[in-house]
Amino acid sequence: MGRITLEKVQKKFGETEVIPPLDLTIEDGEFVVFVGPSGCGKSTLLRLIAGLEDVSSGEIRIDGQPATDLPPAKRGLAMVFQSYALYPHMTVRKNIAFPMKMAGMDQAEQDRRIKKAADALNLTDYLDRRPGQLSGGQRQRVAIGRAIVREPAAFLFDEPLSNLDAALRVGMRLEISELHSRLETTMIYVTHDQVEAMTMADKIVVLRAGNIEQVGSPLELYREPRNVFVAGFIGSPKMNLMSGPAAQAHGAHTIGIRPEHLDVVESGGTFSGKVGVSEHLGSDTFFHVHVDAMEEPMTVRAGGEVGLRHGDMIHLEPQADKIHRFDEKGLRIA
Amino acid sequence: MARAVSSRRKAINTAVAWAIGLLIFFPILWTILTSFKTEAQAIADPPIFLGFDWTLENYRIVQERSNYMRFLWNSVIIAGFSTILGVIIAVPAAWSMAFVPSRRTKDILLWMLSTKMLPAVGVLYPIYLICIELGVLDNRVALVVIIMLINLPIIVWMLYTYFREIPGEILEAARMDGASLRNEILYVLTPMAVPGIASTVLLNFILAWNEAFWTLNLTAVNAAPLTAFIASYSSPEGLFFAKLSAASTMAIAPILILGWFSQKQLVRGLTFGAVK
Numbered sequence: 001m002g003r004i005t006l007e008k009v010q011k012k013f014g015e016t017e018v019i020p021p022l023d024l025t026i027e028d029g030e031f032v033v034f035v036g037p038s039g040c041g042k043s044t045l046l047r048l049i050a051g052l053e054d055v056s057s058g059e060i061r062i063d064g065q066p067a068t069d070l071p072p073a074k075r076g077l078a079m080v081f082q083s084y085a086l087y088p089h090m091t092v093r094k095n096i097a098f099p100m101k102m103a104g105m106d107q108a109e110q111d112r113r114i115k116k117a118a119d120a121l122n123l124t125d126y127l128d129r130r131p132g133q134l135s136g137g138q139r140q141r142v143a144i145g146r147a148i149v150r151e152p153a154a155f156l157f158d159e160p161l162s163n164l165d166a167a168l169r170v171g172m173r174l175e176i177s178e179l180h181s182r183l184e185t186t187m188i189y190v191t192h193d194q195v196e197a198m199t200m201a202d203k204i205v206v207l208r209a210g211n212i213e214q215v216g217s218p219l220e221l222y223r224e225p226r227n228v229f230v231a232g233f234i235g236s237p238k239m240n241l242m243s244g245p246a247a248q249a250h251g252a253h254t255i256g257i258r259p260e261h262l263d264v265v266e267s268g269g270t271f272s273g274k275v276g277v278s279e280h281l282g283s284d285t286f287f288h289v290h291v292d293a294m295e296e297p298m299t300v301r302a303g304g305e306v307g308l309r310h311g312d313m314i315h316l317e318p319q320a321d322k323i324h325r326f327d328e329k330g331l332r333i334a
Numbered sequence: 335m336a337r338a339v340s341s342r343r344k345a346i347n348t349a350v351a352w353a354i355g356l357l358i359f360f361p362i363l364w365t366i367l368t369s370f371k372t373e374a375q376a377i378a379d380p381p382i383f384l385g386f387d388w389t390l391e392n393y394r395i396v397q398e399r400s401n402y403m404r405f406l407w408n409s410v411i412i413a414g415f416s417t418i419l420g421v422i423i424a425v426p427a428a429w430s431m432a433f434v435p436s437r438r439t440k441d442i443l444l445w446m447l448s449t450k451m452l453p454a455v456g457v458l459y460p461i462y463l464i465c466i467e468l469g470v471l472d473n474r475v476a477l478v479v480i481i482m483l484i485n486l487p488i489i490v491w492m493l494y495t496y497f498r499e500i501p502g503e504i505l506e507a508a509r510m511d512g513a514s515l516r517n518e519i520l521y522v523l524t525p526m527a528v529p530g531i532a533s534t535v536l537l538n539f540i541l542a543w544n545e546a547f548w549t550l551n552l553t554a555v556n557a558a559p560l561t562a563f564i565a566s567y568s569s570p571e572g573l574f575f576a577k578l579s580a581a582s583t584m585a586i587a588p589i590l591i592l593g594w595f596s597q598k599q600l601v602r603g604l605t606f607g608a609v610k
Contacts, residue, residue, distance in 0.1 A: 052506050073512035085507035089525040098521075099511035146511070 001063045002153035002186030003028045004049060009058035011044055011210075018044050019210040021058060026154075026188060026203075028063075031180050034190045035197040036207035036233070042190045043158055045207070049188065050156050051075050062153060073102070078147035079156040082163060084139045086131040086146075092118075093127040096145045103150075110149075117145040120179075137168045144179070154186035161196065173199060194234055198222070206230050228330035231256045237286055239324070240298045246270075252325035252333055259286060259299040261322035264306070269315035271298065275308050289314055362586070368579035369393070376575040392580035400563065402584055409559035409588075411474055412549070413542035416482035417535055420489045423482075425531075428493035429519055433502060443494065446487040454484075454547050465552060474557040477549065481542050489538055496530025497523065529599070536596050543589045560585035 004026040011019040019041045026032050034042040047053040049060060051072035060068045067075050078099070086095050096117060100110045118124045121141040131139055140160060147155055157176070161169045177200050180187050191197055197204050198218045206213040206221065206229075214226040218234075225231035231239050239256040247255045262271075273291035285306050288297040300316060308314060325333040339347075367383070368376050375386045396402070431439050461480065462471075470476035500523065508522040524531065546561040553562055564585050567578040593600070 050510060052509070072506075072509045077510070079507070079510045081503045081507060083501060083503050085501070085503040087504065087508075087522055087526070089528075098508075098513075102512035102514075102517060146507075150511075 001028050002026075003063050004154060004186065004188075005061045006049070007059040007061070009045075009048060009060060010056045011041075011048055011053065012056040017210065019048070022210075022212055024205065024212065024215070026186060029184045029186055031177075031187045031189065031200060031202045032205060033197040033201035033203070034188065034205050034207055035192065035194055036213075038192055039209075040207040041210035042192075042207050044210075046156055046158055046188060046190045050077055050079050052079075076150075076153040077156055078150050078152035078154075079158065080140075080143045080147050080160045082159040084131070084143040084163075086139055086142055088131050091128050091130055092123060092134070092142050092145075095131065095142055096123075096127075096149055099146060099150045113149040114145075117148045120148070121145050121175075136164050137172060140164065140172060141175075144176070148179075148183075152185065154188060157187065157189040159190055159192070161191070162193075176200065195236060198234070204234075206233060224332065225256075225324065226332050228254055228256070228326050231324055231326070237299045237301075240296075242294060242296075242298075244293075246294075247325075250323060250325055253328045254326040254330065256324040256326065257318045258322065259301040261319045262298070262300045262316045263319065264300065264302055265315045265317045267315055269317040271316040271318075273298070273314060273316075275310055275312045275314050278308070278310070287314065289316065291316075362590075365579045365582050365586075368575055369583045371576050371579075373574055373576045376579070392576045393584070396567070396577055396580050396584065400566065400581075402563065405558060405560045405563035405585075406588070408474060408553075408557055409543055409561075409585075412477050412481060412557070412559050413539050415478045416485065416542045417489075417538045419478065420482045420486050420538060421493075421531065421535060424486060424489040424493050424534075425519060425524065427490050428497050429523060431490070431494050432497035432500075433505060443491065446490060450487050458547075458551060461548075462551065471552060472554045472556050472558075477552060477557050477559075480548055480552070481545055484545065484548065485538050485541055488541070489534055492534040492537070493527070493530065496527050496534075499530075500526055532599055536592075536600050540589055540593060 006022060006024045008021040008023060009019065010017070010021040034045060036042050044053060048055050051067070051070060051074075055068055058068070059066060062075055062077070087098065090098065093114060096114050097110050100113065114127070115124075118127055121144060123138070123141055123145060126134060126138060126142075131142065134142065143160070160176070161172050164172060173196060176187075176189075180200075189196075189200060201218055203215060204218055204221055205215050208229055214221060214230045216224075221230060221234045225234060225239075228241060232241060235258055237259050239258050240262075241254055241256045243254045247253060271289070271291045271294075273289040273294075276288040276290050276297050278288070279286040285302045287300045287302060287306075287308065289300055290297050298316070300314075302308075327333055369392055370388045370390070371382070371386050372389060372391070375382055431443065465471045465473075465476055468476070504526070505518055505522060508518045513521065543559075544561070546565075549557075549559050549561045550565055553559070564578070564582050567574065567581045
């Protein structure tokens, strides 16, 4: 089991309030991602759950039991750190065995779990090496192995992939997702990368300045962002946000149109402009279009082989049902 | 970063470095040479450098007159136990300062260091009286404690510096893994800081070994270490340089040999942090 609830949890460092009182429930078996720009408090929130930081006020419960005053080890949670935080003087085997040794588990059971974890994570050949002799991806797997053997109530991941190169990151992302579907254990994952959030999460928690901006499934956040911040943060490339006459025409203060919801038309269209930078990805092409009377260029997604060049005129028509409308406060208009 | 240095420049630098090295080592060399001379040759004017009749006579006399082994044993006990005791006390202290610093940590560190700037003779009288009061004058245990306290600021400072190099996340990982504070220090922090702790132990062993002020003032016979052994040859019957040199050579030989074999560790430990 691994149901975690936060009730009015608040964190202050001295006089600075990093996390204003917030409520959050993480259901058993869920893969929850905390996402937000750097400094939004997502790592602090994770460390509060882990017990590595003390809450200033509020209550944390794990499976209904109060955990606010429990030390980290007593909470039954395992954590994977950004820097892997492996013990450099121990072999991989000893690293993985460490939490079991601390728990006083008998040797046969330790060996059985080490073998199981090593098989699952492709570490069998490396058990007698030290962390210094492993690649970044392997180290990350050791860190995960060390977490798995404890059979924790929940896994906490603190930006675990940010030290890996892009190719490895995609691979590890899949491995962690697979691990989750196999173990069906609660996972809380912190990242600033909205792609990681979208691809891995059952539930995304978008944070800004310690506040929860929105909680929902990836597609809920994509389809119905609650406010301008979430709209701009979720989705890649970013949603085009515009105010002024274009927004007023839709009875809103701000409207947002995703690059993939703009159609390129022969003539007419709501927006016309000159093509600026084009990014050719093969499968897609992203055009940055300079529309008159608009400060920011609009981003448009087109097919892979559209023959438009720098300086060409382009006409754009948004898909009418895909326009997001926001009021003066930046909140979604239903 | 390597910089281009002309070979002439290199030769000059090498010569200067050797000259300074020899200058620093010369007194020790001279002591060793003198210990093999006769008393007459030892005070010859002009001094004789190498062209004398080498003799082991001084060593024989010194050995006959005083029990070298007893002084040596006292030195080993005092230097060894004061260092071990110091490290046992300093590891938790340095841990707390490095990983859970408070607003006062910096002040405490500086205050500790300031005690090293105090002239030792300033507290000789009170400490001497305390020793009499407790009946521990000329007592090895008392000396172990006093020398440990004298060197404790240095031990704490050195360990603090090494511990600061160890990433806090690793200790947090240990905490998540269920390690108690004791296990965290024992199984994670200490093994990672071994190079730093080794340098600290070495340096403090040498400092304790060489400590003369307290050992001379607080011992007579029973707890007297090698410093007292040297001192016993300095005055009573006038100066006998050759015998004094022989005693000195015997007193410094163990630590000189230890220093020679551990110099790599010492230099490494003193010049950069423990774990990267």
